[in-house]
Amino acid sequence: MNQDCTPAPAQDDAALRDAILSKMIYDVGGREERASPRDWFLASTLAARDGIVDRWRRSNNEVASSGRKQVCYLSLEFLIGRLLSDALGNLGMTEQMRRVLHGLGADLEEVFAQEPDAALGNGGLGRLAACFMESMASLSVPAIGYGIRYENGLFRQLIRDGQQQEVPEDWLSLGNPWEFERSGITYDIGFGGHVTVGPDERMIWQPGEVVRAIAYDIPVVGWRGRWVNTLRLWSARATDPLRLDAFNSGDHVGALAGRVKAEAISRVLYPGDESPAGQELRLRQEYFFASASLQDLIRRHLRLHGDLSTLPEKYSVQLNDTHPAIGVAELMRLLVDVHGMDWDEAWEIGRATFSYTNHTLMPEALESWPVSLMERLLPRNMQIIYMINARHLEAARAAGASDSLLSAASLIDEHHGRRVRMGHLAFIGSHKVNGVSALHTGLMKSTVFAELDRVCPGRITNKTNGITFRRWLLRANAPLTRLITDTIGPRVLDDPERLADLIPHARDAGFQESFARQRLEAKQNLARIVHLRTGVQIDPHALFDVQIKRIHEYKRQLLNILHTVALYNAMRAQPMGNWVPRVKLFAGKAAPSYHRAKLIIRLANDVARVVNRDPTVRNLLKVVFLPNYNVTLAENIIPAADLSEQISTAGLEASGTGNMKFALNGALTIGTMDGANIEISERVGLENIFIFGLDASVAVPLRRDGFDARAAVAASDELDAALDAIASGVFSPEEPDRYKGLVEALLARDDFLVTADFDSYLRTQRQVASRWQHPADWWRSAVLNTANVGWFSSDRTIRDYAEEIWRVPAGLATPPG
Template sequence: YQKHPHRTSEAAVQIEDDRTGMNVETLRRAFLDNLYYIQGKDLQLATPYDLYMALSYTVRDRLLQRWLHTQEVYLQQDVRSVCYLSAEYLLGRQLGNALINVGLYEQARAFLKEMNLDLRDLMEQEIEPGLGNGGLGRLAACFMDSLASLEIPAIGYGIRYEFGIFAQSIRDGWQVEQPDRWLRYGNPWEIPRPEYLVEVKFGGHTEGYIDPAGQYRVSWVNDRSVLGTPYDYPVPGYRNDTVNTLRLWSARATEDFNFQVFDSGDFARAVADKTYSENITKVLYPNDNTYQGRELRLEQQYFFVSCSLQDIIRRYLSYHSDFESFADKVTLQINDTHPSIGIAELMRLLVDEYLVGWDKAWQITRRVFAYTNHTLLSEALERWPVALFGNLLPRHLEIIYEINRRFLDEVRERFPEDEGRIARLSLIQEGSQKQVRMANLACVGSHAINGVAQLHTELLKKDVLADFYALWPEKFTNVTNGVTPRRFLLLSNPKLALLLSERIGQDWLKDLDQIGRIESLVADPAFRSAWQQIKDDNKRDLAEYILQFNQIEVDPDSLFDIQVKRFHEYKRQLLLAFFIVTLYNRLKRQPDLEIVPRTFIFGGKSAPGYAMAKLIIKFINSVARVVNSDPQVSRHLKVVFLANYNVSLAQRIYPACDLSEQISTAGKEASGTSNMKFALNGALTIGTLDGANIEIREKVGPDNFFLFGLTAQQVYDLKARGYNPRDYYDSNAELREVVDRISAGGFSGGDTNLFRPLLDSLLYRDDYLVFADYQAYIDCQEQVSQAFRDRERWLTMSILNSARMGYFSSDRSIREYSRNIWQSEPVPVEPESPAIRPA
């Protein structure tokens, strides 16, 4: 059995290894072989899922050689590696991405076609790993893709949730959640590595002792522990030989876990306790941008961070005998505060387990950690009650107190007699219920702190983290988010990708700035009509999906006006819903009114415990029902709610969009990333000056962006003056008509109570300024309609949007992290043996 077959020509097909060969004929043979020997089926018996599995194994086989070789190169060269710690990775389907990145997509399509099979159908079989909530988790997945594509040695660490983000269905207009049993039929993309098992301790107490050298030390006497098994996922770079690793931890009960109970005959309890340990990685908490102070959540965070740090240290010590060069070889990025307990854990490992002195350990810790903040919402900032924290992690609480004591001494020296400042900076929030502030821990324990868009970083400095900025301005940097053009253009919008490649070559896939070269084609009639044709085709495809899943017929020629993202009041799905009701009212008043036909498409999940967000979903579905069933109105307007919005569905939606809704209250959306994916696929944006919208508008040009609404500063000033939403209701007739119609039960079959909480929250608080921005939004939507009437103008704007999105590649974000925060360099991996590269 040849490990690295010499592949030189087509004639060598016979000896080409069935596990590595890239030739169409070899692939076909390997596919049938995997179908037979792994799935235990032949072509006659195979289900579509079997075929998907067989193809996945065929691709995985071809990744393995590069994967192992990449890891060998990293070890041999003792490279500096980026360890990305994230509680979430919203990966999306793996097969298509892997085919594209290893360069097998066309071959796979070809041999399947010969067998009368359709590659896209097979890809549709995959249940996506939904191990994240929204933008934060998807960003981590884009970053993993870019790291590998840029040949940067990196490893992602996270949690292998047995149940990812729940599946959403809509019943009677309400969101209903079902568990996401994504592992049910097996997962070809992971390799368990039980040999790298680690133990994680919980609970108990600490004890001081004097070591043989006469030093006072502390040991943690835990009362239980859990084992972590790593599952490795390959992360192939785009068309290179790098395959990095995503290592996700799964919890298992320790073998000797409860022998005492077991011996005493209580078998059921021994097993129940075992189940309890395994609960740690059972389920992803389905909250986006809200913190949930559940003990199990802290257990999850500590579990995966401890596993990861132990793993990092094990790997480091296999090549080094002390920690002198640890900070040269390792850099740890924490994705929001979820992994920030790592700062205390690394201190504990160094000081207690490896007997490094405190000062040295602290120096190392601060050099390796860097913290990305993703939110300005105060309700999303993690704070753990000291009592809960101390019960679960008694030693970490002591360490945090010690870090805090030293830190506050330092602050007192720089700002004498400023107790207010001390109170704000302290890692511990005093009060009736003391709390550990994880963002403060992250700031103190990191050498770099970054926001995810310019405005966001400025607001961090000015507001949320102002005291830390005053202390260490040099720690703060901005890294504006980005998205991978491989998944979100090449894979999602193959027709547009092909057009680009035909006209400007394929360089844009590795260097998205190259997409700017289509700007010179904006007046080229053939290019323009191809562009329009592709948008129309993509809209028709989505219309078919809508017909199939929602039984609603939509006009592919209408303006596709889309808002897909998590449901949250600050994202203001209600504002768009109010616009729809406004149009409805106008049409009811004046049935012959000429309006631009629109198809409004919503999608997104609400946290199961977020009653207001769930009521907003119900409201949108209620508006949809009334609008769609009213022949007078539905000639012009359709409203569609697509259930179970996820990465796979997003990939269908972005290419079919005309208008992307990015309408959050200014100062609330840290960055947004769907704004980037939409514009990259040629949608125009209607949006506020919030998050990355600001930078998108700068790049695409103000003429190609529909701007409306209050700025972050104006929002702040208005609230400071005292905002009274009632004034807007009283003075704006159309707004009043919207509110009154809802209030009268116009969308609830006469029920005047159903949407009362929603209206009350607007009339009496309106925290997110829906009323204050209503008129500006309606006016701006009028400009959108005018622009859409002139199809040639719209087409130009669409092309210019895509052409100018080069900056928003996650490759650019990762280059910035590498240069400004990680000081990491690419380490190219050379092919191990001469390989035949597909053209």
């Protein structure tokens, strides 16, 4: 990258070299001549961290001295990925670190590879939170991200005999040089017990169990290193001492039972909730981090400002989905029970402080908890929820709400075993509720929150998601970044909307050739990774057709597999056809208890096994499932993708952010009119995106009323043949009936309209192949995708939140002058 494209390093090469060697000796305990790549990673990280800490202290001191309003971002996930490359890039130190390490006999890329991906998230929700934290730092928005320090995170995915297997993710086994344990910042979190009335009529909760939350802080560096925010993660510790008498008597399990139960809270992200014990652990996690975060917020506010009545003036708390929704009731408990505030004043303070982001339109994905579980585990919070609901319904009744409207708007669902609707709690406890794409926000008003929108009008707003282009272009795709800056100048590094300056170059043959050349380089790199991890050889000159995301039926990996089978059948039937060589690449994890999603993973691997071994397709078609999808793997896949699969059932994907990352890197999207695909199509032009299938206006009522899948199959020879091949065991000859149940279930109830959209998808995939055979047209569209998606920067999204929801000033990512 050109020297003027990045900020000036904070120290010269000699000083950085001395700092690294000092860390190697005094912190790592190593020797330069015997240092391993891991030793160099630790020494380099610690040397860079020192400079970050100085900036971190300045940022915190500036907030404390100025009294600026801060954002508290509560999220159960933060999928932050590797931090060293991100931090060095934002500090402008990447090339300097490369030079210095090379002089010491170490390779920077090998050093980067020593850092494990932080296992703090699963998919889009956690990655969005990470992008938002980086953008808040880049825009000098004072912020604290609050979450859980999972020791094992989600899980590490292995593929054995084509099947997903889950093993613990040991990302913390060698320590984390980025984190600072704050042993002096701890809070007690109660569970169970009972509630009594004190002499002053204040409610007193006497928990039956207390778990301690301990803070661990990670600095979040903004662009050019001008501002550093904090990611504060909570670790659970038992408060009860080891039962030494039981241990010495031989009852080792019983002696440790309380400790194991307490510390399980911060052990695993999304423990299976198919059992009552799993549901209880999920609720314990959510309350644990929400309570600790709000106690921390109140402590800081009282220290800096003294008066809790000014809380909304100094803090804005964003609830990222329903996971932290219990915080609405918890803040009421803290303000009323602990700090003696009047109910009405506390409620107005809480509502003015909280805002809530909804991420799903599927009612089953909007969390709800059995009332019996809430009453047992969080008795005082449940009393508060009853009180909130009574006042909420009383106000709605006074405004003329019918009984049916009151039932739908109630926090308590009385029709499915009495459950607390956490989305409803977040909604009425917040002053703003936002969707994450224009379509999603509109559907929120007409579906999942239709009744609440009538009772509390004007609360719903839209904030279309965004991504941090600094990670997903500058760091993930250095060759494309160099091409862009060489063509339109380095200012684009500070302002992604300047990517539009590429538009005049889209028809330039020389620029197209350069654009195609950097893509081929990325594809060659990905081909090496695929071979290393799966043993499959793929042709970098083939069309790379990529679907990487959480495995879920509504995301319709099954539709993609059906097209793969149909394409395979056609290639075998017409071996001399004018076929476009294609690589179908899948990656993603299925929830451990989501058996159908795991079966779809197995089907993808079985199809890959048969197709990749068949000499009749002459390597024209290859299928790959890459295991253990994470941020680092995405950074290698996305720059290499030619076609981005965004094929969810219309009306079900709230936004998507993978679609933005692919388009930014010049991949063409094949997708439904769902989520942010709509806004991407408006930006890049319908001629530069491949849209297929039913739109939400048709798909939503069709899903509600039911769809005749058998009729759709009968009308499509290609679909009928693909389903027959799968059901009859063509791809599982050792167990012919393996997928019979999957196919029968699809025909009996096609909830996600796979069969309804298949023929349209098949026709559109043929259009993809036709465009690929005309390189000038393809690369013109690819360039225009990159040029027109700067608006999807998370900087723009954060400015919208800051101005319209949080009411905090947002700076500029561009440098002074």
